[in-house]
Amino acid sequence: MSDDSTLSKPSVLEVARQDDGEFVEPLKLGKRLKSIRLANNLTLEEASRLTGLARSTLSKIENELISPTFQAVQKLTAGLGIDIPQLFVPPEVGVQANSRRDVTRAGEGKPHPTTTYEHELLANDISQKKMVPFKCTVRARSFEDFDDWVRHEGEEFLLVLSGSVDVYTEYYEPVHLSEGDSMYYDARMGHCLVSTSESDAMVLWVTTR
Amino acid sequence: MSDDSTLSKPSVLEVARQDDGEFVEPLKLGKRLKSIRLANNLTLEEASRLTGLARSTLSKIENELISPTFQAVQKLTAGLGIDIPQLFVPPEVGVQANSRRDVTRAGEGKPHPTTTYEHELLANDISQKKMVPFKCTVRARSFEDFDDWVRHEGEEFLLVLSGSVDVYTEYYEPVHLSEGDSMYYDARMGHCLVSTSESDAMVLWVTTR
DNA sequence: AATTAATATTTCCTATAGGAAACTTGCGGA
DNA sequence: TCCGCAAGTTTCCTATAGGAAATATTAATT
Structure with missing residues (x-):
């Protein structure tokens, strides 16, 4: 990748060096997709039917062995009813999803x-x-x-x-x-x-x- | 699956009844990106520097000769400052309802x-x-x-x-x-x-x- | 434990995305 | 008109994503 030199904009791939910490690093995607799939009690097979992507492909995406195509992402989100912005939102730290209460302190979002x-x-x-x-x-x-x-x-x-x-x-x-x-x-x-x-x-x- | 007791999850399964058939309309993206780039008075060369993608690649994406990778999309949106949902939401806005907007002044609720x-x-x-x-x-x-x-x-x-x-x-x-x-x-x-x-x-x- | 069924991962191959450079097009100035 | 430059496109090649099937793993049952 050509390295920018003097850009003000954060480019996602270099984000690692966006030092004050967390930003959406590009390939947390797999984990998130997996947790969404599991949260809905879907097997890869079922997810495959819903999305039109091969089981193997889904597996690889979830394990971050490959970076899905834009088309693939669209199929995923369409098939699983995910709203795309979700995927770009910083991943949850604790794995658990089922908290009923969720406090955010001022300035800590x-x-x-x-x-x-x-x-x-x-x-x-x-x-x-x-x-x-x-x-x-x-x-x-x-x-x-x-x-x-x-x-x-x-x-x-x-x-x-x-x-x-x-x-x-x-x-x-x-x-x-x-x-x-x-x-x-x-x-x-x-x-x-x-x-x-x-x-x-x-x-x-x-x-x- | 029957665990609805905690939170009402977005019910993925209903959303995506897969009559499989139709494609996810992958291709409005190019035009969209092009218009965004032009609106910012960027040449492909400049956009290339901003995004880290090759001129040629950008050209192909804009002309819908290829379907960009998810990574590429991320580079694009980061580099050009696009909000991702924009890219996914079809511009068609549907019927114009009469009260789409509803302003409440401070203290007047x-x-x-x-x-x-x-x-x-x-x-x-x-x-x-x-x-x-x-x-x-x-x-x-x-x-x-x-x-x-x-x-x-x-x-x-x-x-x-x-x-x-x-x-x-x-x-x-x-x-x-x-x-x-x-x-x-x-x-x-x-x-x-x-x-x-x-x-x-x-x-x-x-x-x- | 052993067997089987279900689910997930890996392998191998093909299709296609991405980059470098060649090529084309458009345009302004001498 | 011609040249020269800049923006965009196409070509060719390499890297990698995606699918089918084989393999591995896990869970359930006896």
């Missing part, structure tokens, strides 16, 4: 960086949950290319914790939200947040799956 | 009194929604009889906006939450909040239905 926003996940093992809560720093940016709209299944609720933001949505005029304002919307409608405060804004976000 | 707490609903028409968000004032009380536990279907997320509270739950020791702390739990487990700050505490609550 798992980071989930993207260029535009910086997420801090407020729950573990979201694959088992109906909602995904995270706190998000919306960068103060003049960055006007809203091509980073997001659009996905489900509904979203957001509450401005500090600062203020403009919310751009697909079918509406942009709306300005100040601290304490909140909004509920259909996430299939394209949406995008921009901070309008000179400093960054903090937003609480809860998404259904 | 509808009051929703119950015996124990005082709620301020943060969304309208909650019967249509998958989540119910509300802000809640937890009274500073010494009130010790926690017999007003609540227990109901669904899952809950809560975030302490101000003050601090003790959360009593059925199967665990009470946990103390300060401002900024949050918690996710199965609402069928009995739960109850008590403010421990001398003034009232404010809690954001989101519940599934």
